[in-house]
Amino acid sequence: MNTISNTSAALSVVNIGADLFADAIEAQGFAVTHVAWRPPAGDQHALMTLLADPRVNEANKIAVERMLSAHPVIVDVRPAHEVISALQKHKLLHAGPPIEWERMCGPMRGAVVGACIYEEWAKDEPEAVALADSGTLDFEPCHHYNAVGPMAGITSPSMPVFVVEDKTQGNQTFSTLNEGLGKVLRYGAFAPEVLERLSWMQEVLGPALGRAIRRLGGVDVRAIMSQALQMGDECHNRNKAATSLFVRQVGADLVETGRSSEETAAVLRFIAGNDHFHLNPSMAAAKAITLAGANVPHSSVVVTMARNGVDFGIRVSGLGDRWFVGPAQYIQGLYFAGFGQEDANPDIGDSAIAETSGVGAFAMAGAPAIVQFIGGSPADALRYTREMYDITVSSNPLFGLPSLDFQGVPTGIDIRQVCRLNMLPVINTGIAHRLPGVGQVGAGIVYPPMECFEKALSALAM
Amino acid sequence: MVIKARVKRNTYFDSITLMKIARTLTAINGVEDAAAIMATAANLELLKEAGLTPFDENAGMEDVLLVVRASDEDSAEAALQSAEEQLAQRPGFTSIDGDMGGQKQPRSLEQALQLLSDARLAVISVPGPYAALETDRALRAGLHVFLFSDNVPLADEIALKQLAQERGLLLMGPDCGTAMLNGVGLGFVNVVPSGPIGIVGASGTGIQQVMSLIARLGGGVSQVIGSGGRDLSEEVGAITTLQGLRLLQEDEETEVIVLVSKPPAPAVAERVLEVAVKGKKPVIVIFVGADHAALENRYGNRIVVTRTLAEAAQKAVSVCGGSDITTGTWHIREMKAVRAVKTARAGNQFLSALFSGGTLCDEAMHLWAEPLGAIYSNIPIRSEWRLVEAGQRVEGHCAIDFGVDEYTRGRPHPMIDPSLRLKRLQEEASNPRVGVILLDIVLGYCSHPDPASVYGPAILAARKQAKHEGRSLTFIISLCGTEGDPQRLSVQATKLREAGAEIFTSNADAALRCIEILR
Numbered sequence: 011m012n013t014i015s016n017t018s019a020a021l022s023v024v025n026i027g028a029d030l031f032a033d034a035i036e037a038q039g040f041a042v043t044h045v046a047w048r049p050p051a052g053d054q055h056a057l058m059t060l061l062a063d064p065r066v067n068e069a070n071k072i073a074v075e076r077m078l079s080a081h082p083v084i085v086d087v088r089p090a091h092e093v094i095s096a097l098q099k100h101k102l103l104h105a106g107p108p109i110e111w112e113r114m115c116g117p118m119r120g121a122v123v124g125a126c127i128y129e130e131w132a133k134d135e136p137e138a139v140a141l142a143d144s145g146t147l148d149f150e151p152c153h154h155y156n157a158v159g160p161m162a163g164i165t166s167p168s169m170p171v172f173v174v175e176d177k178t179q180g181n182q183t184f185s186t187l188n189e190g191l192g193k194v195l196r197y198g199a200f201a202p203e204v205l206e207r208l209s210w211m212q213e214v215l216g217p218a219l220g221r222a223i224r225r226l227g228g229v230d231v232r233a234i235m236s237q238a239l240q241m242g243d244e245c246h247n248r249n250k251a252a253t254s255l256f257v258r259q260v261g262a263d264l265v266e267t268g269r270s271s272e273e274t275a276a277v278l279r280f281i282a283g284n285d286h287f288h289l290n291p292s293m294a295a296a297k298a299i300t301l302a303g304a305n306v307p308h309s310s311v312v313v314t315m316a317r318n319g320v321d322f323g324i325r326v327s328g329l330g331d332r333w334f335v336g337p338a339q340y341i342q343g344l345y346f347a348g349f350g351q352e353d354a355n356p357d358i359g360d361s362a363i364a365e366t367s368g369v370g371a372f373a374m375a376g377a378p379a380i381v382q383f384i385g386g387s388p389a390d391a392l393r394y395t396r397e398m399y400d401i402t403v404s405s406n407p408l409f410g411l412p413s414l415d416f417q418g419v420p421t422g423i424d425i426r427q428v429c430r431l432n433m434l435p436v437i438n439t440g441i442a443h444r445l446p447g448v449g450q451v452g453a454g455i456v457y458p459p460m461e462c463f464e465k466a467l468s469a470l471a472m
Numbered sequence: 473m474v475i476k477a478r479v480k481r482n483t484y485f486d487s488i489t490l491m492k493i494a495r496t497l498t499a500i501n502g503v504e505d506a507a508a509i510m511a512t513a514a515n516l517e518l519l520k521e522a523g524l525t526p527f528d529e530n531a532g533m534e535d536v537l538l539v540v541r542a543s544d545e546d547s548a549e550a551a552l553q554s555a556e557e558q559l560a561q562r563p564g565f566t567s568i569d570g571d572m573g574g575q576k577q578p579r580s581l582e583q584a585l586q587l588l589s590d591a592r593l594a595v596i597s598v599p600g601p602y603a604a605l606e607t608d609r610a611l612r613a614g615l616h617v618f619l620f621s622d623n624v625p626l627a628d629e630i631a632l633k634q635l636a637q638e639r640g641l642l643l644m645g646p647d648c649g650t651a652m653l654n655g656v657g658l659g660f661v662n663v664v665p666s667g668p669i670g671i672v673g674a675s676g677t678g679i680q681q682v683m684s685l686i687a688r689l690g691g692g693v694s695q696v697i698g699s700g701g702r703d704l705s706e707e708v709g710a711i712t713t714l715q716g717l718r719l720l721q722e723d724e725e726t727e728v729i730v731l732v733s734k735p736p737a738p739a740v741a742e743r744v745l746e747v748a749v750k751g752k753k754p755v756i757v758i759f760v761g762a763d764h765a766a767l768e769n770r771y772g773n774r775i776v777v778t779r780t781l782a783e784a785a786q787k788a789v790s791v792c793g794g795s796d797i798t799t800g801t802w803h804i805r806e807m808k809a810v811r812a813v814k815t816a817r818a819g820n821q822f823l824s825a826l827f828s829g830g831t832l833c834d835e836a837m838h839l840w841a842e843p844l845g846a847i848y849s850n851i852p853i854r855s856e857w858r859l860v861e862a863g864q865r866v867e868g869h870c871a872i873d874f875g876v877d878e879y880t881r882g883r884p885h886p887m888i889d890p891s892l893r894l895k896r897l898q899e900e901a902s903n904p905r906v907g908v909i910l911l912d913i914v915l916g917y918c919s920h921p922d923p924a925s926v927y928g929p930a931i932l933a934a935r936k937q938a939k940h941e942g943r944s945l946t947f948i949i950s951l952c953g954t955e956g957d958p959q960r961l962s963v964q965a966t967k968l969r970e971a972g973a974e975i976f977t978s979n980a981d982a983a984l985r986c987i988e989i990l991r
Contacts, residue, residue, distance in 0.1 A: 021593045023591060023656065024585065024593070026594060026597070026598055026606050031595045031918065034661075043591065045577075045581060046577045048579075049598070054601060054602060057605055061608075079482050177534075407484060407489070416489070
């Protein structure tokens, strides 16, 4: 038979579906590979069209090449209103996709109250709530201004922010400074000590870091992350190595530009006392990486994943600024002593930008220590990373993982493959208490709702 | 001696990868030394020490710099080219890669092709709503497709078959049960010797009947191309059947072509038969249940039109000159075997035929309609004989196809899972008005591994019960299979015969035997 027998005498077969058919072919002595198939998600015709469309592959290549070329460097620390001009009185940025005050979860409401008192728009909680109830406050996602904030992500005009610049594309991205663990604004706390700390960060920490970084001529976040990934961090739930590397880089300049040794010591002590200090610059860097891949027509690469504690939202390169949302999920993980599932808030924060850029849970193979959070073993860490290659366009050679033979982290989530394989991106994350101000109660892994990807898939196919 | 360099701007590779690449370059003829570095100040200094300067390129610490010192321009160029190619190789890494405990079972067709790069065919049996996507992927990857799935939207079938046709590929299905390409049996298929008879058909069990009987008659089969139940409809226009016909016409190993189908849409039949008659090879056509006289009138002088599947098999074998068996003698031989079984006449009693193969059911009903009258069925040959639901009981002859949707939704086909048909067999057997029960049993790959062990005891018990009640009850088995099948025809036949059933390897003969008993 010309189209068949000319190429090979015996046909090798791929079997998709019932293994009965594969067994029968094997019994006849022929080679057959059985696919571990599961039903794809989303509209099948949309998926079929997009998988067959060469423009999508081409666009994804461009988007991911841009992501891989991004070179984020911390260039400054400035008050948010100076670098985000829209962020003025009565405007607050929050984590995740857009949400109204009425629908906000406990920790985010607490953070809004705290920010209002901190900005002196209200003197206490009742006044702050009244202000929010009156509709005076203007809420918008951090992502709309290329900013990112962990947990509630509330960013107010006076807060100092890291200014990260992508030296390749020239974009600037921003993130607040990490307050540490325990009672902190990002978990919705607004007790006096929380507000005192915020004031100190505004008056002392931010300016000190800004002076040191400007003098240093910038801190190469990409290089820090690259090294941290080989030192046991995944740059989302574990930031010990990156924080240490950061201190090593800025230490001398902090001293030389410091206003007093007491003040500099306090700054260094604060950073050293918070293993997650570098989470925020890593997030801004991740934002810079994903932003580089945004707005490529036809591209099916995810450039934003973010949660506000109620909704999970994604944005896709070829679909501009549109959010595709579904309900935020509960996190599977370990709880700190005295807390349990009933205390947990659904998934919250902009920190999933880490996974969107290829680190975080996607780099779990480089951070075996943290798999204990999900009761896993180092082998599970390898598996989490390896699986993500199936839903990503490429790998990032800048972020090589020793445990995977220096293969780069999986980068550029393709909504087509997420739906095709019915396999969601995995996210490492902290668990926030559902009530304002209690703080972190555990950590673990979480997945986005498939709905986000299904909606985006249909939109891209239109 | 020349020194040439090339810069990849704003690209990062780790030093180990770069060193590995550099090492491969030094193996190239004419290359004396080579370096691949991130162009940091320290690395540029090393180049100088290695005698890999000067060159006409400027590179900074964000860039990859490739430098080659070679005996001549061409060697240097070849080395740089090779380095660039190696850098460009950032292959799609997936979970199935690597020796580090990655899963070995692919999650998608594309991953499967990484493991089996010479694959030429995909067998797809996922649920209908998902089948189009997998088929589209397989065709675009250059694979022929055997698509077992049913409930695939008609529009998808048409679009996919057009895609296959454009790419010179075969899409067998949807709802294709049987095929055999280059000796690989696909789906529900019997083990037959290779030989000069090519089969193209839209009916799975119809094809199985023809290929099994060809083997029984000493003939052999070259290729079997299934087209799927709707291929010969007006809408699909026989895309696969026509492709298959042409392939068989060109295939060197095929001397005779058998075309098996239920009656096609008239315009489609016309188109298909026009192609059939234009070829140089003899074509035997069995359109089960079609107006034989009309076809015979129109095409009889150019192609062989047969009434039954058995006849088609027989004609194919005799056209090849492989056998001197003619219709008459063969039938007589089969009937002689039957005569050994002592049976009672079942006048005034009803026939209950329980089929797993739709085409076999259809063929039998057409043979029965004239001598027996009304045959009630869930796939009736006349609309007034339709059973509103298959479970409905009527006072009369009935023939049920257990392969239709209502019996297969959420459970395996009756050729694999006999439970529903077995239950019905017991009900029919206890009905005093039923005198003859016919079952088809289809052997081959994918079918039940030992159907006689299931039906044998049931038949034995039913006959015992009937005897106890002083009734006559005859079991007729239409046994489709070959000696080469995993279940072995002779083993199955012996077991069923021991249970007291009459065995026929031709479905038509089994049907005719029922008439003989009932009249």
